[in-house]
Amino acid sequence: MAVTDSITEQVLYDIAYEANRRAAIALPVDGVAAFRDAHEHETRTMARFILGQVLENAELAVADDRPMCGDTGLPRYYVKAGNDARIEGGFIGMERAFRQAVADATHDLPLRANRVHPLTRKNAGNNVGVFAPSVDYSFEPDADWLEVTVVHKGGLFGTDYRMLFPADGTDGVKRFLLDNLAAFARRGLSCPPVVIGVGLGGAKDQCVSLSKEAACLRMMGDSHPDPDVAALEQELLELANKTGFGVMGVGGDTTALDVHVEVAYTHTGGLPVAISQFCLAYRRATVRVEADGTFEFRDEPGWFTPYYRREGIDWAREMRPDEMQTRA
Ligand code: SF4
Known part of the structure; x- marks a missing residue:
């Protein structure tokens, strides 16, 4: 694959900011479908009422351009990088853009400033700090794009x-x-x-x-x-x-x-x-950035690819029965 372009830090800032905005405000399409289905099939009155409120809240969040829950969770990034992707400023530049996007989104949307020092409870007020926001990576062969997924994970309890x-x-x-x-x-x-x-x-x-x-x-x-x-x-x-x-x-x-x-x-x-x-504030947004800097938001995070699960790649050969006996 001929690779001549590189993805600029400005583009990475723009897509990261927008992905944080979308994640905070709009339920992804699979979330909307699942909540509608749950509401339709719910047989208990109170539960059906609350599920209806969840759906109404999701619509109002988009109409008002405001986060769907007052607790906006912890913003984090998952980056799938094509093996041939080229980034202006490298991955360090990309992470700089990502941190800035979280700080600006926290101020503008606003996101709740949830990230604090665990001991002193010091809060910089922008969801940026030690190991924050986190960025996890995976890689994809034969690709020169980057796929960035922003998750605002709520559900403090439950893990x-x-x-x-x-x-x-x-x-x-x-x-x-x-x-x-x-x-x-x-x-x-x-x-x-x-x-x-x-x-x-x-x-x-x-x-x-x-x-x-x-x-x-x-x-x-x-x-x-x-x-x-x-x-x-x-x-x-x-x-x-x-x-x-x-x-x-x-x-x-x-x-x-x-x-x-x-x-x-x-x-x-x-x-x-x-x-x-x-949690029910199901917040996720994914964007693919092509090598020339054009980008497209997508419904699918596309994280669990066959390569990521290491399916079918160069397994070590299986041991022969005589080798197994020797080991035993
Ligand atoms: S767990 Fe989820 S829905 Fe509940 S308050 Fe936190 S972010 Fe909001």
């Missing part, structure tokens, strides 16, 4: 981790999900209905990260490409909604709008599992 034994299996995962929902969703602490991300496997940090990405960076209604994982997603979704906790924990048919499970190969001795809940 948890548990190390299971392999023998606990899917029953252990279900038990953990129920404990997690009882602890947070039942009391409205995570503002349900939520999108639940489940990380299964990997190491502890990877497991927790995967759960957050699963909650925030997949389209509602999609399924994992592995049929076993997809079946577990469906089972967990049905289980979550059988709890009857419902919107804001008032009792209702929809506690979870969707469940996304992401798996990573893990240590043979354990079954790490993490859960993240993405």
